[in-house]
Amino acid sequence: MIYPTWDKSANIGVTAPSSGVSPELHDMMKLAIRRMEEKGFSLTVGPTVWTQHKAKSAPASTRANEFNEMMADDRIGLIFPPWGGELLIEMLENVRFEDIRPKWILGYSDLSVLLLAVTLTTGIATAHGTNLIDLRGDYSDETSAKWQAALSTRQGESVTQYSSPLYQKEWTHDTPSPCVFHLQEPTEWRVVGNRAVTMQGRVLAGCIDVVRHLIGTPYGDVQRFRRQFAHDEPIVWVLENCEISTVDLRRSLVQMKLAGWFDDCSGILFGRSSANRPVDGYTVEDVYEELSEELRIPIVYDIDCGHVPPQMTFVNGAYAEIEVAEGKGTVKQTFLP
Template sequence: MITYPFLKKGATIGVTAPSSGVPVNLHDVVKQACSRLEQKGFQTICGETVWTQDKAKSALAITRAAELNAMLSDAEIDLILPPWGGELLAEILEYINFENIKNKWVLGYSDTSALLLAITLKTGIATAHGTNLVDIRGEYWDETTAMWENVLSTPSGGSVLQHSSPLYQKEWQHDNPSPCVFHLTEETRWKTTSSSTVKISGRLLGGCVDIIRHLVGTPYGDVQSFRKQHIPGEPIIWYLENCELSTTDLRRSLVQMKLAGWFDNCSGLLFGRSSANMPVENYTIEDVYLDLAEDLQIPIVYDIDCGHVPPQITFINGAFAEVEVEEGKGTVLQIFK
């Protein structure tokens, strides 16, 4: 059984930096994002870690964990939303009080995905892989990103449908600000390794491969125990995205996940667009996907709206999903059961 938080009207959002904080020259970006949320009726509370950054992290691991634990156990905070990802969230996992987590949403991606997956696997509480705080600082939100609010406001037992984006952003243009933050210029096309039509269903789990691969073999990546306790007998759909890995490093990581049993009873895999995926010799990303499809004998869908090439769909770890892809377009129906 999965426990689903619910984002109420006028919710209080806790902003903390369990990985990277924000350097002084970018503090205004955080203040602008909080202001946008407050204009929409939310309340925001920023922790001290948000405003500091040194040696690739916002603060010492114990300090980051203490602030996060305080927000996770605070019944007045409805959603935890880090400013962005980073590099060293893994350092805090051993200090998190998983048994004290109240039923609330945690939303983010990149390095944050290790926290999201660990919470769901350890507790059965659903977590949300989607936008981070600084990406919703714009004058308006594109239709794909904006769905985070609808998804998190779906009641337990309800369902929510999301569509593939019309356009995606090819590259960041920080010196050319856009009213919605992103520069959405390229036509989105979801691709598959097999037929042009794919229909799969199962429980969603996933995140950034660069990060969540480090949970394999630890108490925070115990997929088998999660299956037995929370989703016995049900298939999993893994959604994954690559931030910085070469094709061979990605392949090694996927093989490791397979050997660890993460892909047992898997109905399909979804891969986000990536600006990484650099070929090694002539081993391309398409080769990686074809090898994985051959290994697992399941559909592989790629170039979906997930990860570091925005915009992105809000995927709920633990939710039951029905994913359909046809002629380059996709839908994700998530059912909170």
Template structure:
């Protein structure tokens, strides 16, 4: 039994919306209103903080105000979980002002820049956090099967398991007036690079471990800080267990992805690792013919581990809800390009 603490989403839960990274500009406030309408109609109560409605100089508010509102909201007994409106750029400014000794066991859900806060919470406290849809992604008239799983995953609770499957289709281009938010048009296909650096050509690939991860652009900046101490986390909360990393790239070219992964390796983040998952990316621009497949080949060979990529995670929706701290079993049908992630809240 690990030392991970798992929150559980209850019927009629109150969702607190605060913006520890970016808030929403005035001309997009209708997105917040639509999300509130949809979530209220689904039985939730949505409570907005002031920072959700403001945005200036690449942030919703100064770091002190963002931290104060987050601390107050997560400690409020009348708020059951936190879902920020979306990611942004400068969440890392407020991390040191989080009241780490007073964090209750509540879900925080999001991705992109929010993954800095999610990963830091789990690494420092052992409280599970949820990497998945942001609030504005939940405003659609209906949700696709992959996105809709956020509710089932967060409702599961300690001692249970939940299974998620790769999507059928993913979104290549945004259609901002789409009634269901995501414009899913392209067939999903998970790909696997084997430990010898060769692409998998058939059969099943399986591995398991404790999930940790997020947006590589931003979580790399936790390395060397008190908020990115992976070794302390593994020793304190999952002693003797392996880590299964899931990562996704928002804006980095392939050389920057490579530099970031080497830094993670040198920092010990990949010690006792069982495998790596990488989300589809809108970036991954080659540098002098150095492609993202080359990056994954180099990583797989260096670590002697399987690397599965083009999975449902990150900035090319839809995405699986990954729980930092959960024990996960990943299975990929190589020929079909289909994947299954089973998460155990143990």
């Protein structure tokens, strides 16, 4: 594994490999940029950030070219898109994976397609965490703010994160506050079987709605990643659901299992989701229980990851040691080669 190095003095490249920001939301994006500059960061903002047409910021080749250019720019140490979207997968065939340099890429949702593809293909760590536009507040909660500590960790060092005390149940953009998130609901990490669990292994994370489409492509070879970059160590999966029903979630997880993505998996963490809609009485808890029984591994859910904030920063490729008990979780990630 290769871990990028970054510090606050490095430039941040802002590009939109999935969705850009439509004109009516430009003020929100400008505020996020201003907040980052007030905190001492310098940013290079690409044209794709300011455009949005037919569910994408720009044509696939345009998005890929801007990403490739920022990856080649020695001044830029972090690629930090505004947010996710829908159609990032279109640009993968135009990404110059052979030329990718070790620099951080940070985000979640549709961006996790790019994050996972880069790590699986190149062995370069990427970071599944907050989006740039969610940092537009006067300050961030402790969980979300941990992205800086995670990205500043050096090879051989560790970063430890703890489950949040509170989470945001619903998005309320119409009631802005000094902290973007309205954290009011008590956080409880739940475990299938209601017991204390531990798990260890290399982290792979993503939004299941979109990363499932990497199966069978040159960018989704999990077993090659384990052999070539992860010393055949077990995998800890961190997955979150944006908008699929429980039966679609089940179909996706079975597909991942049949594709070998869960071979030598030591455990799975699932983020909180408002999309886990039951179908004919089939609940998300049923999904988790069936998967745990089939794979014979611990499964933890309602963790700090994904579209129900706040979220931890999970580093694809890092070695994780995870402990969960009595509704609380600890995640230690060590940047092992």
